[in-house]
Amino acid sequence: MKMALTRCGRLISTTRKFYTSSGLNQGYIVLVPEIGEDAPEKNPLYHTDGLPKFNQITIENCRAAIAKQTLDFEVGVQEIEKQITENPCVDVFKDIVVPLEHLGHVMETTWGLSKTLYLGNNTLMPTSSYMAIHDRARRARFSKFTSKKIHFAMKEEFSKEKKRSSEEDRILKKYVLEGRLNGLELSEKISKSMLYNLSTLAKERSEFKHKNDINTKQHAQMVSDRTIVRDFPDDLLKAVAVDPSYHLNGPWKFTLQPHVYFRLLEHCPNRDIRWLLWKSNVNRGSVGGERELATSLHVEEIRFLKADIAKLLGYNSCVDMSMETKMAGSKQAVDQMFESLLERAKPAQDEELEVLLEYANERGFKTDRLELWDIPYWRRKHRISLYNYEEEKFKEYFPLNKVLDGLFELSENLFNIVIKARTGVTTWHKDVRFYDIFESHSSAPIASFYLDPYARSDDKLRVQNPGWMIGMQSKSQVTDSKPLASLIFNFEPPKGEFQSHLTFEEVRSLFQKFGHALQHLLTRTYYSEVAGSSNVEWDAVEVCSNVLPHWLYNKKVIDSITSHRDSGDTLPQSMFQTLCDTQKHMAGYDLCREMYLSALDLELYSSKDFWMDIVKRLWPKYRSFEYHIKYDAHPCSFMQIFTDEWGAAYYSHLWARMIAADVYSAFHEVRDNDQQIRDVGKRFRDTFLALGGSEHPGQVFREFRGRDPSPKALLKSLGIKKVNESI
Incomplete structure (x- = not known):
């Protein structure tokens, strides 16, 4: 029987075989x-x-x-x-x-x-x-x-x-x-040790997840005071109401479930409640809580087992093994990126926090220091105060059909393709649409995709996810198969005569997933083994999905996807500027947090130090807050690196964003010349979209950009500059 486990950011698959006195039997048990x-x-x-x-x-x-x-x-x-x-x-x-x-x-x-x-x-x-x-x-x-x-x-x-x-x-x-x-090159003795470690690791991961699930579900604060929820958006009220049918009446139940926890910190005006929420969240798995639900020993055992597996396979650490399948290639390369980003991001974070504290003090905040449970609440209010950003007002400008038209037009212009809707295709729901993609000079489609845009409470899976891209069929000249994909979202459905409108974050998600789909649909490889995102290094998989959203900060593109619900006007210049400004709001804080978590992951899987000692060492380097050692055991609930697939690979999200920003900067540099934009688009299609996993992404980037990647474009896109420097 076959056992597959995820470790160090890779899916490690081993085959259990019969052992005999003469060695390993080579047949599979089917x-x-x-x-x-x-x-x-x-x-x-x-x-x-x-x-x-x-x-x-x-x-x-x-x-x-x-x-x-x-x-x-x-x-x-x-x-x-x-x-x-x-x-x-x-x-x-x-x-x-x-x-x-x-x-x-x-x-x-x-x-x-x-x-x-x-x-x-x-x-x-x-x-x-x-x-x-x-x-x-x-x-x-x-x-x-x-x-x-x-x-x-x-x-x-x-x-x-x-x-x-x-x-x-x-x-x-x-x-x-x-x-x-x-482990196919291991001796019989070492192979047995590896199988034992993998089996033990599976149990440790399962126990870690089980305890974290219980810890997450255990916390609940009942709130009946309406003044606490008076500024809550309607959907958040429904999510926390004991009875969603009477969400305005209460009582309301505040939990640590991810889809409500972060929004509660943003909207709850009561600092004591925010403190209890934050403390309960970062204290999950701590020995200071219920001892039978503590996960610290599981953290250390998972780290030890992964390190031991890596050594059995000939690597110094789990991180070294993980880097075999990454574009970065080494922890040193990632560390260098962090140092380059941190040089500007940390001072920017400090400056942002000073400005936010001053804003909060002017509005009745009585202490001289903001804590982590204060940031989301005051940040949201500060953003509204600075930019007058109201999600519902922007939503009126983004009708789904107009957004799709503009997205398809952008893709057609950049990549010399034609996207056409096809009717008469059977689907899983009447709302699902079907599209073919053609070369601009051809009559036969080269790829096709389904689009299922709307939320359906009766039969559609709804989780806290912006959407999915599923590769239903891969490109292969061997089997003469064309790429086929499906894009599935949970956007607000039309109501009567009013068509579906998207929030700006939903527009971003649509652009992201379509960029991911284009990598699958426009690949030109011979074998499906390396088509689309198959065989693309983990830290480069999200590059294509992160390029298209940069175009949302181009006024021509915004004009092509906006039409006011009543007047039909495009998004005004003032509101467009608000979009540009809000994405840069506290970008230094966000970047430092992401780097901290990425560095923590890499250190946990490359160092033998106790996890708390690692936190103490890294925290002051990246975070501008006191580390509350008595309460904060956040590594003990870091699910992504201990039970999900991102162990020794969490930095991949940030790395892909850095590469994507540098890719987009090639378009930005020629933004005033339509022909040069199309030339860059052709180069992007011929490299990132066409080559899939048939070339190392480092080489793909060099073919596209003519040099190695730089973090400068990411910093510029986020508006992070040296102190007293203008961009």
Whole structure:
């Protein structure tokens, strides 16, 4: 049976095998699912035109299809192993990669279809059904990376001095690295130790998550005083009301759930309540709370196990192992970026806090220092005071259809494509739209995507997420398949004669997810193994999604996506300037916080020091606040790096933003010349959008920009300058 665990920012997949006196048995243990005799050989869920049969799909045929396809894939891997054992492998691409492309194609499309249904119509695809499909498909897919025969055939080929394309080199390197990280080069004794560590790590992570979930749910403050909630927006009132049907009447329940916690700190005027919320949040897992729910020992054990696994695989630390799959390449490169950013961000943070304290003091705040539980509340009020920013007023200017028209027009102009809506396509809901993408000179589409824009309380999964991009089918010349994607959001639906309008943050999310989709849809690679974001280093995966939102601070683009609900006017210059100013408000504070968390993650997974000692060392370097050691145990609830996939990789979000800002600066430099903008757009398409994971992102960036990346563009975009310096 196959066991897959996430560690150090990578999915590490190991195959459990029978042990015999002579060593490891090479066969997989395959659990054969029940499959109907009439199951077709090809994907039963798709029409001959490559589009899903949404009007015929059921949970049962999704599960039956994935059961057969995953079994076919695993048996196919065994067949490849048998063939390369019996006959020397002359051409690994012909004998291994191409067969695996064919085997994986139908499984990947069924998997993508199932995820789309799960997020778009939870009635057709409940969570339990999707997770069963997801886990089964993931186990099958990684069987190609846990085959010793395939690994060593790829490794032998990679060692040969041959003239190959960069795409072929990247595929070979991917198989070799995945196999090594999965322990395929370890001795039997060390392999047993690694399996034990992985099993123990899974238990520790599960226990850490379980205790944090309980800690999060335990805190609740009942509030009945209406003066405390008088400035709450309506949706927040409903979210915290004991009875949402009577949310104006109360009482209200304040919790630590992420979708309400941060907004409560922003809107709650009572400092004592904010303090209790903040303290309860950062104290989760602390030994100062309920001892049976403390997670400090789990933190240390997870760190130890990951460090031990890294050493078994030949690395000095978990961070060193993680950097094998990152654009940065080393902790030193990330540290250098931090130092460059911190030189300006820390003084900017100090200045911002001084200004905010002065503002708060003028409005009745009686102490001489702002604490972390004060910042969100006074920051929101300060932003409103400075810029008169009111979300609902801006929302009146962003009708969804107008935003889509402008977004598509921008993409067409930059990347020389045409986006057309197509009718008559079956979908999972009547609100879903379908679009084809064409080259400007062609009549046949090169890619297609679904767009499901509206929230639906009855059948659509709704979590605190700005939206999703799902790659339903990848580009592959081997299988002659075109990219297919789905974009799913929870925007406010139309009401009667009034069309859907978006908040500015929702507009940003739409631009982000569409940028991510374009990387999937406009890829030009030969193999799906490196198409789109596949095989792109983790810290570069979010680059494309972070480039398009920069265009929202271009007045021409804003004019193309705005039309007032009543007058039809575009966004006035004064309001546009407000958007530009608000994104820079307290940017130094935000950047220092993000760097602190990123540095904390890297230190936790590279240092042997106790976690609290690491916090004490890093805190004053990045944060301009006293560290409340008695209450604050925030690493003990840092879920992203201990239970999610971002251990030793949390910095990736910030790294991708830095790269994206530098990419956009190439457009900004020629902003007054339309032809030069199109030239830069073509260069961006030919590199970041087209190459996918077929080249290292460092090389992709150099091909696009002609140099290595710099953090200067990020600082400039955030308005962070040296003290007393003007931009």
